[in-house]
Amino acid sequence: MIKPLTSLPDYGTKTDEITLYAGPCSVESEEQFFEVAECISDLGLSWIRGGAFKPRTNPHSFQGLGEEGLKIMKAASEKYGLKTLTEAMDSAHVELVHKYVDGLQVGARNMQNFSLLKKIGEVTADSHKLVLLKRGLAGTISEWLSATEYITMNGNDNVVLCERGLRTFETTTRFTLDISAVPVIHKQSLFPICIDVSHPAGVRDLVPSLSYAAIAAGADSIMIEVHPNPSEALSDGPQQLTPAQFAELVEQLREIAAVFGKKIV
Amino acid sequence: MIKPLTSLPDYGTKTDEITLYAGPCSVESEEQFFEVAECISDLGLSWIRGGAFKPRTNPHSFQGLGEEGLKIMKAASEKYGLKTLTEAMDSAHVELVHKYVDGLQVGARNMQNFSLLKKIGEVTADSHKLVLLKRGLAGTISEWLSATEYITMNGNDNVVLCERGLRTFETTTRFTLDISAVPVIHKQSLFPICIDVSHPAGVRDLVPSLSYAAIAAGADSIMIEVHPNPSEALSDGPQQLTPAQFAELVEQLREIAAVFGKKIV
């Protein structure tokens, strides 16, 4: 384990646990979701993620299972003892989503959808359920922090910020992961920061390196897409890991976390 | 030490050594440069960097000591047993620079200064001295790799690619470090990749986190600016570490490198 710095601030030690938010891009069926849930549970992890309402660039693409997907998540949660995280895209769905899951995600395209943020802040005011706020593709850190106020103003400060890559001119990756966001968020705020490694990678073989970097930079949590059969996934197939690949990776991440005195949960 | 992946390619294990290119932004005096050299040598490292010719946005800013700076570098190299790295900005200076140092740097603003690249390729054709090619502020990875051909076409393939941050709209950091460049370069080429952690950080307190991430992502080398008295530096003061801060950081980096089976040199 590394010795803490004495001559410079330490922006990496908010907690001694690193949470993994793993799971498929979309909830596609009970069978698919349960297979991932079993893998996650067997690895001793605590959360599973999945999309029930999907924001798709094209209206003719798969839009998610909606409430049926939420029910599958709830069932998996009970069967495998996992907490669940899913995206709410529309203020009209927030109460429904809130009823089924443990954490609500705001997607990158909605970082400044202030109506949605306010609604989530209202609905979670008492439950204090986790709200994971993704940074926009061209969102500044300053805007991102300002946006949290729409959520917290009603009393829920259980907010996790999630960096998922910026849009730049570079095309070898799907988005440019801004790894510096980790220390900057720790320096400027009290919120934990998550790194979504799957979306900036765009392809699965870049996921391990970005995961290692996320832990080393001091991320409090990591989001990774896992699918039983990525080549048949209804969305984002090329960037999803198989359960076997994910299990291997988690073992590595535990070794790396240990050097920072942290454990993966 | 982490167990290698079997189900996905490993983009992080080009070598088992990670080279640090540390030193002041500018060579300012023998006293200044020797103090840093002594620190680097005491830490058992092998290279020192420093700028003798400085590319400055404003012609009225400090432009570097020129040949006098090169002489100071040569003297430090001999006294402390270190290899030296400095920037060549102009094809007219390449032979002079080549005479004094062990490695030539091409700055980000010159990534596509093809005349300079060709000249460096010619001058180092026999010596095979190291050429460190920084990525441009808006350079694509494809252009960066193409640019290496101007250097290697005369026979010197001792090229190190150095990622130093992209220009984006984000202003909390000086540049946006593209950490994904590490696995992408390992995937697409045989060149080692260096991460310059000081320029994207812009301020020294972000340097440790970016250094940890660089090692974890699989970087083959790291560039870090170190100055005996950063507040009086003639360039880039806010991002330079003191020797004491640097020594603490190196100790940490050695622990992190060990988990990847690597040592810092």
Add this chain to the structure above:
Amino acid sequence: MIKPLTSLPDYGTKTDEITLYAGPCSVESEEQFFEVAECISDLGLSWIRGGAFKPRTNPHSFQGLGEEGLKIMKAASEKYGLKTLTEAMDSAHVELVHKYVDGLQVGARNMQNFSLLKKIGEVTADSHKLVLLKRGLAGTISEWLSATEYITMNGNDNVVLCERGLRTFETTTRFTLDISAVPVIHKQSLFPICIDVSHPAGVRDLVPSLSYAAIAAGADSIMIEVHPNPSEALSDGPQQLTPAQFAELVEQLREIAAVFGKKIV
């Protein structure tokens, strides 16, 4: 008037009218809004715009007058014989907004708020009221065109695309106006394109040059912010024109439009 090209396609002649969408950033009071409406009506123009629901980065900034603002717009519409355009930010408000105005604007932050787009498509399916879809700060033209399908899939194809500047590293302007979007949209789609000249400018003295360029590039409409007293505006004061400045500018725009065989309405 210029002679049409015979050897290259003409991407500038979708119609022979250029519509101005002028008005204050926010509807602040009846007095303020009527003063602008009177100016617009006196100039023989047909539309007035204004914000009743305001998307603000900070929840403590002025959020708009809401339905009261819509009532002021309706009253101005009747008194001055103008059509009205305002932003709908939330699917919950779409029906309300639709009841009061002639055109609904989707803001840049909502270009990919697909729930909102669908709702607007549904609510305007019969009325075929104008829907002005702003391009996101980092929205590609391809995404922008895809987003229109969420609106048009219910039968309303009365969509105007509005370019309002991209987020780049440049800071002398608030956003970088992508003037090339005009011919590209005319080349790739049948939708008319509007140029919002006020937001990219960020300051009023750049507004005239950008307006001239918009007409010359072939824009079908132009959005310009006008406020009776910009220095006391509750939002975006520095970029709004006074009615007197606007009147002078419109006279110039009419001369420029004439050379392209168009008139300003």
Add this chain to the structure above:
Amino acid sequence: MIKPLTSLPDYGTKTDEITLYAGPCSVESEEQFFEVAECISDLGLSWIRGGAFKPRTNPHSFQGLGEEGLKIMKAASEKYGLKTLTEAMDSAHVELVHKYVDGLQVGARNMQNFSLLKKIGEVTADSHKLVLLKRGLAGTISEWLSATEYITMNGNDNVVLCERGLRTFETTTRFTLDISAVPVIHKQSLFPICIDVSHPAGVRDLVPSLSYAAIAAGADSIMIEVHPNPSEALSDGPQQLTPAQFAELVEQLREIAAVFGKKIV
């Protein structure tokens, strides 16, 4: 002709002439270059441009005819009574280039090649030949203006700034033309500004719209690539106009310039 604004500054009236810098991307042969020169001369224009030393991303692409190209330019200049503009890429070639042509271009990749800028400043100190400084793909306006000082510090202030498009995420155009640079440069400096319409367009059918916009925004000069047979051009074929297309376009540009009280030369 439009009436000048009285209530806002006019950033469009630096001169009453708009210079066209037309010509092929590369000088390929006497026959090719003379054909373009004849067209330009017949249209009553004053300058021809062409590349003799070409900065190419790939060292195996056509690199230009070098001094032979300069000789062809000189011959065309004498035969057709045109002034000539070409790029100098290397400080070692500046004197050679200066001997043959009337204007020296610094390419976008060299905006901050300070050695080259200084050398050009020195070589043109007495001749006061025109130096056209292109803005870098990610160059800020502030850096661009600072770079001019490297040229002017020796006494030649005959500098033209040339905007040629920024690198962004948008791919329907080759680069994103920053049309706002025109009024910003007129506001912040005394230098004339040129718009290169061919490089941001990337394809010839977008060239007319961008040219109209450049004139309307107040550009002092426009750069347009013209080639007798674009489909066989050795570089940048898709964006070059034929002489016939160019002649049609110039006729239009004269009409548009007239409304601003300017003529095309």
